[in-house]
Amino acid sequence: MTFIGRRRWASAGVVVATAVATAGIALSAPSAGAAPGCRVDYTANNWGGGGFGGKVKITNLGDAVSSWTLKFTFPGSQKVSQGWSANWSQSGADVTATSMSWNGNLGTGGSTEIGFNGSYTGSTNTDPASFSLNGTVCTGQQPPTSTTTTTTGNPPNPGNRVDNPYSGAKVYVNADWSAKANAEPGGSRIANQPTGVWMDRIAAINGTTGARGLAAHLDDAVRQAAGSPLVIQLVIYNLPGRDCAALASNGELKADEINRYKTEYIDPIAAILARPAYASLRIVTVVEIDSLPNLVTNVTPRPTFTPQCDVMKANGNYIAGVGYALAKLGAVPNVYNYLDVGHHGWLGWDDNFGPSAELLFQAANAQGSTKANVHGFIANTANYGILKEPYFKIDDNINGEVVREKAKWVDWNRYIDELGYAQAFRQRAVQAGFDAGVGMLIDTSRNGWGGAARPTGPGPRTTADAFVNGGRLDRRIHLGNWCNQSGAGIGERPKAAPESGIDAYVWIKPPGESDGASKEIPNNEGKGFDRMCDPTYTGNARNGNSMSGALADAPLAGHWFSAQFQELMRNAYPAL
Template sequence: MRRKLAIVSIAAVAATGGAIAVMQPASAATGCSVKYTVTNQWPGGFGASVELTNTGDALTSWNIGWDFVAGQGIQQMWSAVPTVSGLHVTAKNESYNGAVPAGGKVSFGFNGTWTTANPVPGAFTLNGAACNGGTTANQAPSVSLTSPAAGASFTAPATVAIAANASDADGTIAKVEFYNGSTLLGTDTSAPYAFSWTGVAAGTYSVTAKAYDNAGLSTASTAVPVTVTAGGGTGAPSVALTSPTAGSSFTAPATVALAATASDSDGTVAKVDFYNGTTLLGTDTSAPYTWSWTGVAAGSYTVSAKATDNAGNSTSSSGTAITVTSGTSTPDTHVDNPYVGAKGYVNADWSTKAAAEPGGSKIAGTSTAIWIDRIAAIAGSSSSKGVREHLDAALAQAAGGVPVVVQFVVYDLPNRDCAALASNGELKVKENGLARYKSEFIDPIAAIMTDAKYNSLRIVNVVEDDSLPNLVTNLGIANCAEANTSGAYVQGIQYALNKLHKANIYNYLDIGHHAWLGWDSNFGPAVTLLANTVKGTTAGFNSVDGFISNTANYSSLTEPYFTVNTQVGGNTIRQSKWVDWNMYVDELSFTQAFRNALVTAGFPATLGMLIDTSRNGWGGTARPAGPSTSTDVNTFVNTSRIDRRIHAGNWCNQSGAGMGERPRATPATGIDAYVWIKPPGESDGSSTAISNDEGKGFDRMCDPTYTGNTLNGNNLTGALPGAPISGAWFSAQFQQLMTNAYPAL
């Protein structure tokens, strides 16, 4: 079974799952206590969990009731069925979680709304009887900005003093974070909570504070608008926007040609930046100063130009109003390729770490995927955003009318990655894993992603890496056999596709990589399994937009110095130890061939493919500069190949790997985009058992001293033994990927 054992992602913390039901017989003794937790809170909305402890007789069904006391409401609930009458809420069990033994617990979660206050309900009932065990509560903290005042104005380069009040009724404030939009400015851990934001350029900003208590619960303040005007000074350049003219109208998706004239009486113009409002569209460093703004959606915009001279003095032109009217495609319409005419969402959780590395600013603005690899990752934590927080941040980045693509990895099937160790998941088939996957994982994700608030975003889901290919190659492994006979993989993926099927959501399934499914004995059966799985969904072939390769591996995009048809000394290179009779030698040829086979199997001709190029650059000093002159087939292949691993199936933190092609749309025939799904610098696993909250498990394939096995050859390097998952380890891995990047940074 020629395959890698799987990738493992970053993780996050927080989320709830739960339960509910019907009425108990009157003869049963009823007793209960309730724990009510406001998990996070923002202006107008909040998330909460309810945990009930059954202190009476065993239950076969249940309903839990309470009254909101300040006009709160329910938006959506999971692991329970809500009924709302005025301020009264009844949460009733689902069909699968009504049984609660004496002394047992059941829990569920919901998202709600609030206006002036969000106090904890005072009393709860179980099946109509008052809970006699009392109520405990964990309430999100309160926070408000005290400075700057709304509408405050400063002169660039400005110093903006930011301050907030924060308190927690049931604990202690751990920290207060200060933001401009979704960008973290700074953190204070003790009152009075304050931050000095220095060197702020001219523009309009939105400042907020976010407080966290010691339990990790958080609340965001109402945003405060702040304006910074251009400063004075002599020698500033002059600039005028010459195109488009005021009142110009375009049809979406529009291409708007921007042009400006600029001069400096006492120096040289260094650059001209073009803006939509405060959003930078692009920069030109030489006259004539121009920028082509493409894929602009319907809306009204104000564009301007800003000239900066060599001394750093700058001047902005007056804003020019333009209109883009509805055309054949809008951001919330399902388009053939979501990456065309769009920009990628930049995940600040990863970007901040990347920017802190030497040279990291070169790629810190690159779009990478968010991994939802545990139930806790849905809500997020104080150190990493949850799904809703990422989508809200993407809306903020969408300013300017260009659609934003937000990429998620939906990755928590029961018996996940059944042939691996480091990336095994939290749910097990034999522990009701499929039901939990549906109710505690997919349902909450779908409730957030299908919120109409996010209709303007293009949400791309990479659905369950390392899943269906295992059912082709690894049924000799007990966990994989169980995933197959139980139907957990197929049914789980079908359920996910059904719930995540919406006009602005794009789903891509995993096809491993060429060194896993590239053999003819694996290729055909994989195509058949994927086709049958997708046909079983409600929307059939239309439930997916395409497939993705290479997320769980490092295979080269192309091998420039030989193909699968190359002959050496009268022998095909397929017989070399490296190729090992595979039908493909790189990811591009494999992915294009797999796409053709899927179309033949019934998928539409519009089917698109993605290739993860985040770590398959294989640049650096070890990269061959040309083909070998040897007539020995093994020597020729080993000397000519740019992929420097000892075996094409090796996967864990490989030495010599580098960042590959930068994300871009339509790079090759049949390929929707090259993407960075695995964020560079993050570990696949650990070489020893390491305590962490990021889901990194132990696997010998991650040990640099491991000599390999019959499947994967010899590993070259793994996670630093005993090292933490982030910090120094991230830096070491990130720097290696930058050093070996191809094309070079």
């Protein structure tokens, strides 16, 4: 059996138990002539009440191996209840852990860490006396030693997440983005703002040219925290067949590569997040933007369908991938998962709104996940929807024309801005089955719409169209336009608990990073050319056959776009 579940870890220094063994580490059969040997460092953290966590560091002292099997025997009543970074099983007192696809290779001197949660009865929790790796008694054996202690009073419970991770906490400033912002004229005004860290391909985990890897970001977050609560925001964004209704941000994994998504992408991320060194951080994950809602809005028989979205609905890999990610990441007790819910200009219509909430609930309970792994939702990720429209409402009546029914900009949508949409979606998600305590995030990185074009009052009361178009703050040509929008500005600065039901305003999309190239650019990042990023494009059914409104001369998605960054600062609201 395999144990994959919630990890509880006592605070540093509560328990210290180390065993250095050469009887017991079995790395799957070494090649002929291989010199076997290994070391195990075992730490048991007791939190009282018969519960404990075990951390096991395996170091290979022999020849390189491509897979391993670790075995040990508990001396008492201990039972493994769940584990991570290995396939765990137990028969009687005998425990076996085998390597995952991503941590099986151990060169000479190489090491890996795995762990588990367990239980025991009685007053003592004695450490295992020996370990084996691939059936071979390890060389350099030392007698295991232990100074395991049990806490008294209320046991530490690091698995208890706070209601709002942003309350009373600092938020991580990504030094990679900050350096680019600081290099821009005037960029120092916002370079100290926290932004999301995008894990948009497998290579991003270890780092790419000009961008540090996940562990390096987390190390920096620990330094920035300096003992205080700190949130780091990660975008989990690499589903197979990603962004089936767009080409600019298509990913590296093909539609059927769900196993690669699990073993090469999610599993390594979860293992890094579970390291004890990061247990004090509040890790917010934005899970797979632009995915699940496509299965409602962009599939047959909708006029907005794409063949790629039909494929993803049929193969079920969006639901499977999101469920798997929620289960693995949710097993780390200081991770807060937020599911993407699009934006009001995508899901605000009645035939999209409720079905999307129901689909999200289905995904939250797939692949071994439960709704408990969803801490909340995020709206407007990397989009431009205005936070608040103050100058019109959907039920305004202009000379006998009701705005919701007659204004082309609204077009029967029930919501006109992101705040109203996010608060309403939260209520609908609870109705779908999610816990009542779920919170909302709103990405305000590019929805300010300030500058000279910003209206200062309602439009003329001649027709519903004139009233809305004259007074709306969102100056896009069409609500369906999403790529590098001309005239956009930086929005509200990141802020905790700004409105009822809203955990925070956040900058998940780092201002200055392109949405997609305005012309075809060959690349090895899996990113295609989407005409919605071409300023000459006259549109399709998903944007009402309108002009794209995109800026010219844009680079590939995620690459630095200096001209856009400068425009975002010029049009910031509140102004910089």
